[in-house]
Amino acid sequence: MKTIIEPFKIKSVEPIQFTTEAERHDVLRKAFFNPFLIHADDVLIDLLTDSGTSAMSAKQWAGILDGDEAYAGSRSFFRFEKAVRALTGLKHIIPTHQGRAAEKIIFTIMGGKGKVIPNNTHFDTTRANVEFSGAEAVDLPTDEGKKPDLIADFKGNMNIPALKALIERVGPRNIPLCMITITNNSGGGQPVSMANIRETKQLLKQHDIPLFLDACRFAENAFFIKKREPGYSDKSAASIAREMFSHADGCTMSAKKDAFVNMGGFLALNDDSLAVNARNLLIVTEGFTTYGGLAGRDLEAIAQGLEEIVDEHYLTYRIRSVEYLGQKLVGGGVPIVEPPGGHAIYLDAKRFAPHLRPDQFPGQAIVCELYRAGGIRSVEIGSVMFGKYDSAGKLFSPPMELVRLAIPRRVYTQSHIDYVIEVVLDVFARRNQLKGFRIVEEAPVLRHFTAKFEPLAS
Numbered sequence: 001m002k003t004i005i006e007p008f009k010i011k012s013v014e015p016i017q018f019t020t021e022a023e024r025h026d027v028l029r030k031a032f033f034n035p036f037l038i039h040a041d042d043v044l045i046d047l048l049t050d051s052g053t054s055a056m057s058a059k060q061w062a063g064i065l066d067g068d069e070a071y072a073g074s075r076s077f078f079r080f081e082k083a084v085r086a087l088t089g090l091k092h093i094i095p096t097h098q099g100r101a102a103e104k105i106i107f108t109i110m111g112g113k114g115k116v117i118p119n120n121t122h123f124d125t126t127r128a129n130v131e132f133s134g135a136e137a138v139d140l141p142t143d144e145g146k147k148p149d150l151i152a153d154f155k156g157n158m159n160i161p162a163l164k165a166l167i168e169r170v171g172p173r174n175i176p177l178c179m180i181t182i183t184n185n186s187g188g189g190q191p192v193s194m195a196n197i198r199e200t201k202q203l204l205k206q207h208d209i210p211l212f213l214d215a216c217r218f219a220e221n222a223f224f225i226k227k228r229e230p231g232y233s234d235k236s237a238a239s240i241a242r243e244m245f246s247h248a249d250g251c252t253m254s255a256k257k258d259a260f261v262n263m264g265g266f267l268a269l270n271d272d273s274l275a276v277n278a279r280n281l282l283i284v285t286e287g288f289t290t291y292g293g294l295a296g297r298d299l300e301a302i303a304q305g306l307e308e309i310v311d312e313h314y315l316t317y318r319i320r321s322v323e324y325l326g327q328k329l330v331g332g333g334v335p336i337v338e339p340p341g342g343h344a345i346y347l348d349a350k351r352f353a354p355h356l357r358p359d360q361f362p363g364q365a366i367v368c369e370l371y372r373a374g375g376i377r378s379v380e381i382g383s384v385m386f387g388k389y390d391s392a393g394k395l396f397s398p399p400m401e402l403v404r405l406a407i408p409r410r411v412y413t414q415s416h417i418d419y420v421i422e423v424v425l426d427v428f429a430r431r432n433q434l435k436g437f438r439i440v441e442e443a444p445v446l447r448h449f450t451a452k453f454e455p456l457a458s
């Protein structure tokens with residue numbers, strides 16, 4: 001088989017900044033060892049997130065110029081609505097400025113004290129919005145999904161027996177909706193199978209509980225189904241995506257991922273009275289129903305992006321380029337979550353730096369060293385992001401300590417990725433010298449964004 005190449009030519013470029021190790025040492029110190037506090041100009045390869053960092057196509061930029069900025073009834077809204085409806089088949093399409101705004105709306109209406117929201121794994125903003133409403137966010141990953149070194153096709157799946165047990169324990173009336181996150185971001189960017197979506201829906205239907213998809217990376221999930229699930233190899237990614245949505249009663253979407261845009265999102269759902277409430281709240285917090293916190297040009301770019309994302313040359317390149325990074329790291333002995341996910345490679349910090357305890361934040365130690373050694377920005381997904389304290393102030397850690405190398409869409413070429421591989425292998429060779437961290441300042445929610453750290457002496 002020939003090399004799978006980038007299915008695009010580069011028309012417009014942006015220089016990246018080179019810094020020395022000494023300069024980066026200083027940058028890190030001034031940013032309190034938190035990559036979110038680093039000036040992006042001081043980053044060489046930015047793998048902090050794949051969200052809002054994609055390269056738009058010429059046609060998307062053309063849409064930006066062509067956007068209709070009418071306050072109400074904009075032509076761009078109708079193009080956007082048509083594209084989202086063609087994809088999801090859902091009745092009410094409500095634009096929001098990004099994914100978490102859709103989450104805020106849905107959980108304000110459906111969440112609240114005493115309510116329980118299950119999800120295969122909540123993303124951090126989803127969990128925060130559920131909890132902010134007073135409801136409880138319950139993660140129900142499968143046992144396979146919790147084992148970073150286990151190779152399986154659909155490690156993002158919902159744990160259906162656990163969901164059944166939860167419904168029996170708390171009662172269906174206390175579960176206003178159930179979510180499935182595709183792909184499962186916090187669980188390693190792992191896909192969810194069609195069978196799992198279908199069976200989850202069947203169980204929920206018996207109890208009249210609606211199923212919502214957190215659909216940020218729906219196209220990557222659809223492509224994994226095509227490649228891995230029996231019966232789907234001849235179907236197009238677009239038709240697989242439509243089938244996934246056909247099981248859902250609604251979805252939240254951050255278009256900053258699988259629609260290639262820098263900003264945007266939506267809430268889509270079938271229930272008429274829920275849609276009335278959602279639109280009323282939208283008007284209060286986001287904007288009128290035909291723009292919802294976005295400019296008309298953004299809606300154009302989303303509509304175009306949703307068409308491009310299901311192109312199979314793109315998806316083949318996308319999934320292969322992430323897999324390439326994963327395979328080279330595994331080849332060098334680096335422990336990662338296997339198999340590689342759709343949008344990112346997750347280093348397994350527990351096995352990478354086993355001499356550091358979770359309360360010494362091994363993931364943060366790796367994040368800082370990748371930046372210091374190579375100017376690569378990544379993010380910890382472990383005890384910094386999800387750690388909680390008990391009443392005695394003792395840290396409760398999540399099951400996995402990960403470092404995410406998220407790959408922006410259509411932005412970096414293979415030589416950028418080869419450089420990333422070299423830096424990770426270099427840091428891995430020196431892993432025994434990595435020092436832990438302690439937190440010196442933190443916010444009560446989503447602390448990873450602003451926390452300040454101090455390196456431990458030994």
Ligand code: F0G
Pocket residue numbers: 048049050051098099100101123125126181185214216253254255256264265
């Ligand atoms: N759900 C998932 C699964 C996500 O990954 C994100 C964002 C959101 C919801 C919220 O969307 O950012 O548009 O408000 N994930 C980004 C990331 C930030 O880096 O993984 P948003």
